[in-house]
Amino acid sequence: MSEPASDLRLRKRASLQQAGAGETQLNVVQELIHRKQEERPVNGHAVLLNGLSKSFGDRRVLSELDLEIPAGQLLAIVGRSGCGKSTLLRLIAGLDRPTSGKISVAGTDVESLQSNVRLLFQDARLLPWHRVLGNVGIARTKGWRETAAAALADVGLADRANDWPAVLSGGQAQRVALARALVSRPSVLLLDEPFGALDALTRMEMHRLLECIWREHGFTTVLITHDVAEAVALADRVIVLRDGGIALDMPIDLPRPRREAADTSAVALQARILDEV
Ligand SMILES: Nc1ncnc2c1ncn2[C@@H]1O[C@H](COP(=O)(O)OP(=O)(O)OP(=O)(O)O)[C@@H](O)[C@H]1O
Ligand SMILES: [Mg+2]
Structure with missing residues (x-):
């Protein structure tokens, strides 16, 4: 059985407190990053x-x-x-x-x-006749506005929901495309x-x-x-x-x-x- 998250956090804090300065501290931080990696959820498919x-x-x-x-x-x-x-x-x-x-x-x-399975290309391929939110929630399933807004927030573009794709930078357009790919989980x-x-x-x-x-x-x-x-x-x-x-x-x-x-x-x-x- 896996260790409860609260126990794990306490143990991490204790090991950080025990650690001295310099290299030991660095090792502890690296170990924490490594553990964080092991703890990540696996929702994907093989x-x-x-x-x-x-x-x-x-x-x-x-x-x-x-x-x-x-x-x-x-x-x-x-x-x-x-x-x-x-x-x-x-x-x-x-x-x-x-x-x-x-x-x-x-x-x-x-x-x-x-x-x-979702695919993301080099170009964002946004539909110019839909605003950003409409591009993300393209499937228009029930409650699409909320899920599209959450996906936009995930990529840091919550405040651009009402913009047209044409005013976005290349990086922003690609983040919208990423949000569109992620919206269906x-x-x-x-x-x-x-x-x-x-x-x-x-x-x-x-x-x-x-x-x-x-x-x-x-x-x-x-x-x-x-x-x-x-x-x-x-x-x-x-x-x-x-x-x-x-x-x-x-x-x-x-x-x-x-x-x-x-x-x-x-x-x-x-x-x-x-x-x-
Ligand atoms: N629909 C197609 N009809 C005919 N040949 C194709 C088709 N799609 C790809 N090819 C050929 O298959 C080979 C591999 O193409 P592919 O697009 O997979 O390469 P790539 O590794 O993605 O290249 P790049 O890094 O330039 O994107 C190429 O020789 C290409 O001409
Ligand atoms: Mg290619």
């Missing part, structure tokens, strides 16, 4: 790829791919342009069908679009280079926001990115896609929350991934 292949005409893009993504994991996929990253994501989302092999989410075969979130078009500072803000929301909600996340530093900053695990298969499958066991390129271990992991891209 994704399983089995012998997955995809060809377009004569061109084979994915070749007998096997991959198990555990529930709640944040997986980053990197690889050169044209290696099949978006193709793979579209297959998981049920937007396209594999040539052979199988995909399952939560043990159910994916044969078409899944209601518990998906169990799997697929992100296809969602921050690629943003400036470096906004990108870092979005990293923190995504990490924070993911830790709070616990959905399974697959993040496609060109940016190896982004992959290491965010992911539990990084996969390099090359020649239709997995060239590298590497756990990123760094404490959270992470700071961009903060330490030498992050830089060493980035170098290892770059070797395989």
Whole structure:
């Protein structure tokens, strides 16, 4: 049985009080961050790829791919342009069908679009004829205004509900798109280079926001990115896609929350991934 939260908090406080200055204090803080990571909820579903292949005409893009993504994991996929990253994501989302092999989410075969799986692209794709709130609550189910407003608050845009998409910055538009993806409480979130078009500072803000929301909600996340530093900053695990298969499958066991390129271990992991891209 797990320890009650109040006992855990007391024990954490006691261990902090016992800790001395300097390195010991640092170790305790790092341990707390690590525990926080272990405590996060897992509301996501596992994704399983089995012998997955995809060809377009004569061109084979994915070749007998096997991959198990555990529930709640944040997986980053990197690889050169044209290696099949978006193709793979579209297959998981049920937007396209594999040539052979199988995909399952939560043990159910994916044969078409899944209601518990949401996809976010590089461009926000907001509807210009709806205000921000209307874009987030696009399904218009019962009580949509309240749930859309809560999702907007999650991404820090509660005060922009009545704005038109045209007046938003690129980062804000992408946060609205994130809120729209989250409003139905998906169990799997697929992100296809969602921050690629943003400036470096906004990108870092979005990293923190995504990490924070993911830790709070616990959905399974697959993040496609060109940016190896982004992959290491965010992911539990990084996969390099090359020649239709997995060239590298590497756990990123760094404490959270992470700071961009903060330490030498992050830089060493980035170098290892770059070797395989
Ligand atoms: N609908 C399609 N019809 C024909 N070929 C396609 C189709 N979709 C993708 N391809 C081809 O499959 C390959 C992989 O494309 P994909 O978009 O998955 O690459 P990617 O890794 O996402 O690249 P990038 O990093 O540039 O976004 C490319 O050669 C592309 O031309
Ligand atoms: Mg792509």
